[in-house]
Amino acid sequence: MHTINPDIIEEGARAVIDRYLSLPIGTKPSCPYFNNRRRGSKSNLRVLVGKGKPEEIAEECEIRALQNRVTLSSLSTDKLKEFLVSQDLGVDCSGFAYHVLDAALSERRGKRLSGYIRTRREGFVGKLIARLRPAENIGVATFADERNSGAISAAEAKAGDMVVFMGTGRDRTYNHVLVITGVEKIDDAVRLSYAHSYAWPSDGPCGHGVREGHILIHGNNLLGGTWKENGMVGEDNYTHQSARDARESSIRRLRVFME
Amino acid sequence: MFATLSAIIGSSISACVASLAVAPSLIRLLRRAGITRRESGDHTLALESRQGKANTPIMGGVLVIGIIAIFTYLFNWDRSFTWVPIGVMMLSALLGAIDDLLNVFGSVRRQRSLSQTMTLIRVHKAWHVRAWLVITLPWTIVKRITTIFGSKQRRGVLVHEKLLLQFAAGAISAWWIYWKLGSTWQEIHIPFHGFLNIGILIIPLIILVVMFTANAVNVSDGMDGLAGGMLIPTFGALSFLAWTSGYDSLATLNAVAAGSLVAYTYFNIKPARFQMGDVGSLGLGGLLAINALATNSMAILPFIAFMFYAEALSVIVQAIGRHVFGRRVFRMAPIHHHLELIGWSEEKTIMRLWVIHLAFVVAGVWIGLH
Numbered sequence A: 001m002h003t004i005n006p007d008i009i010e011e012g013a014r015a016v017i018d019r020y021l022s023l024p025i026g027t028k029p030s031c032p033y034f035n036n037r038r039r040g041s042k043s044n045l046r047v048l049v050g051k052g053k054p055e056e057i058a059e060e061c062e063i064r065a066l067q068n069r070v071t072l073s074s075l076s077t078d079k080l081k082e083f084l085v086s087q088d089l090g091v092d093c094s095g096f097a098y099h100v101l102d103a104a105l106s107e108r109r110g111k112r113l114s115g116y117i118r119t120r121r122e123g124f125v126g127k128l129i130a131r132l133r134p135a136e137n138i139g140v141a142t143f144a145d146e147r148n149s150g151a152i153s154a155a156e157a158k159a160g161d162m163v164v165f166m167g168t169g170r171d172r173t174y175n176h177v178l179v180i181t182g183v184e185k186i187d188d189a190v191r192l193s194y195a196h197s198y199a200w201p202s203d204g205p206c207g208h209g210v211r212e213g214h215i216l217i218h219g220n221n222l223l224g225g226t227w228k229e230n231g232m233v234g235e236d237n238y239t240h241q242s243a244r245d246a247r248e249s250s251i252r253r254l255r256v257f258m259e
Numbered sequence B: 001m002f003a004t005l006s007a008i009i010g011s012s013i014s015a016c017v018a019s020l021a022v023a024p025s026l027i028r029l030l031r032r033a034g035i036t037r038r039e040s041g042d043h044t045l046a047l048e049s050r051q052g053k054a055n056t057p058i059m060g061g062v063l064v065i066g067i068i069a070i071f072t073y074l075f076n077w078d079r080s081f082t083w084v085p086i087g088v089m090m091l092s093a094l095l096g097a098i099d100d101l102l103n104v105f106g107s108v109r110r111q112r113s114l115s116q117t118m119t120l121i122r123v124h125k126a127w128h129v130r131a132w133l134v135i136t137l138p139w140t141i142v143k144r145i146t147t148i149f150g151s152k153q154r155r156g157v158l159v160h161e162k163l164l165l166q167f168a169a170g171a172i173s174a175w176w177i178y179w180k181l182g183s184t185w186q187e188i189h190i191p192f193h194g195f196l197n198i199g200i201l202i203i204p205l206i207i208l209v210v211m212f213t214a215n216a217v218n219v220s221d222g223m224d225g226l227a228g229g230m231l232i233p234t235f236g237a238l239s240f241l242a243w244t245s246g247y248d249s250l251a252t253l254n255a256v257a258a259g260s261l262v263a264y265t266y267f268n269i270k271p272a273r274f275q276m277g278d279v280g281s282l283g284l285g286g287l288l289a290i291n292a293l294a295t296n297s298m299a300i301l302p303f304i305a306f307m308f309y310a311e312a313l314s315v316i317v318q319a320i321g322r323h324v325f326g327r328r329v330f331r332m333a334p335i336h337h338h339l340e341l342i343g344w345s346e347e348k349t350i351m352r353l354w355v356i357h358l359a360f361v362v363a364g365v366w367i368g369l370h
Helices: A011-021 A054-067 A077-086 A093-109 A123-132 A140-144 A238-245 B002-032 B048-053 B061-075 B083-105 B114-123 B127-135 B137-149 B159-180 B199-220 B226-244 B248-268 B277-294 B298-304 B306-325 B335-341 B346-368
Strands: A003-008 A149-152 A162-168 A174-186 A189-198 A209-218 A226-229 A248-254 B187-190 B194-197
Touching: A011 A054, A011 A093, A011 A174, A011 A189, A011 A209, A054 A077, A093 A140, A093 A174, A093 A189, A140 A162, A140 A174, A140 A248, A162 A238, A174 A209, A174 A238, A189 A238, A226 A238, B002 B061, B002 B226, B002 B248, B061 B083, B061 B248, B061 B277, B083 B159, B083 B199, B083 B248, B083 B277, B114 B127, B114 B137, B127 B137, B137 B159, B137 B306, B159 B199, B159 B277, B187 B298, B199 B226, B199 B277, B199 B298, B199 B306, B226 B248, B226 B277, B226 B298, B226 B306, B226 B346, B248 B277, B277 B298, B298 B306, B298 B346, B306 B335, B306 B346, B335 B346
Parallel strands: none
Antiparallel strands: A003 A174, A149 A248, A162 A174, A162 A248, A174 A189, A189 A209, A209 A226, B187 B194
């Protein structure tokens, strides 16, 4: 078994992922998963709706700690994560993908992602809001929109591409996105490393958040590949299960990366 | 001319001495009446460095407002010049006093959100309630919008009520000035240029400047000694400019304010024996705005009230950042809280802001003399 030309994501994007994996506060916990769908908070700070950068999450955590008279430095990693979850601080999958891909594009081309993504907002006001608050208005459906990305085969995949699940979850209304952080060609197979923000039912109240995994794909069979995350494969791997449950799961590349 | 200057300085010293004499009794009275800063609902008290401020008497601004009003009524009562400043100050202070008292003794006020209102319009059984909610919907929207400029207060006068009452105070003053006092009050001194008579435009300008300045002083009153220490050079500068322009009664009024503020600040520096409260900050903010207008110094207000305006702008910038861009610009607004949260001690923050403010006041006086 030998590897040919491993392809890895840009250093800037890697640094963003690493900061999500160990937030720059206290004992450096990983960033929890937070989805605003249930909360439905509007026109708030983006960090409070699951769309913040790691630094913003850390800063908000410090402010909340001051307001709640909590000394962050005295908290263990688990307790700190508990505190983050109790304050609804975290990131959702598209918020995570937005900041990582924005950093990748910024390093690759010196451009901002918001300038190349067409949001699904309609009308002048809607478009203006999307322009002013891009992270909050670029969801998985926007990433997966044909105007913004195109489907590719596993063999074509590169770091910076995405694995998108449309219509997953119990009621098939959830979408999800993984960011491909590295691609290795191993003999006749392709190994995709990815990072994402997700909550598995087995994670409990605080075990969720940003993490990494990989998929070993033979041929072009994404769902038939071996998915490994948190040491789990097969039925125990909820990410894989979500991909299989989805109406559509595909590997996609942003059009701005195709140019 | 120097005899007048001597009288102005004398009135300032007298106000200071009188305030020093009254302050200890006032502190005892406020404490006995339970008019103290409450921990519940005051999120700034959650900061570790501020925990000692709970139960400090508030409404200490009554001292300065009272001394200014009494001194002016007894020794400096002039229909053409001192009626309006005292009237504006008293109206603003009254609003502040109501707010202070409701904050201490009032009950929690429920505010209905816009979505709750819309739901009630759809589902309420009584048609007349639904009709009333539809008719008052624009006002409900205004109420919700104004909350972005306030802290999450649940007691006291709410932001939209405060703005409405300040608008009314500004409008009454503007009406009195425009129709009763003649053209002197309609002129603005433009430095390096001369005087500009803006006629009826003085009305919206007065309303705007009174509202903005009163709120600017109000938001600056968040640290021991900060607002008081900055108001001393500001009123001192106004007094000097009024004296150089020949407005002796206004020079005396400002000198009395500065003198009384010296005594107030003596008791307000950390650890504060009492705090200004809205009664003082809104009252003195209104007085500052109207005195700048009366001494034709409105154009230099951004200099002589520099730090107050900077504090108010930091609140506006924070609100825009939060609600338009979804990001914090400052860790906490107004800016003195931000400086504290990035690690400056309270003393360092206050003294640096005093120094910056003083430099701008001096620059403002220099510009105002041209």
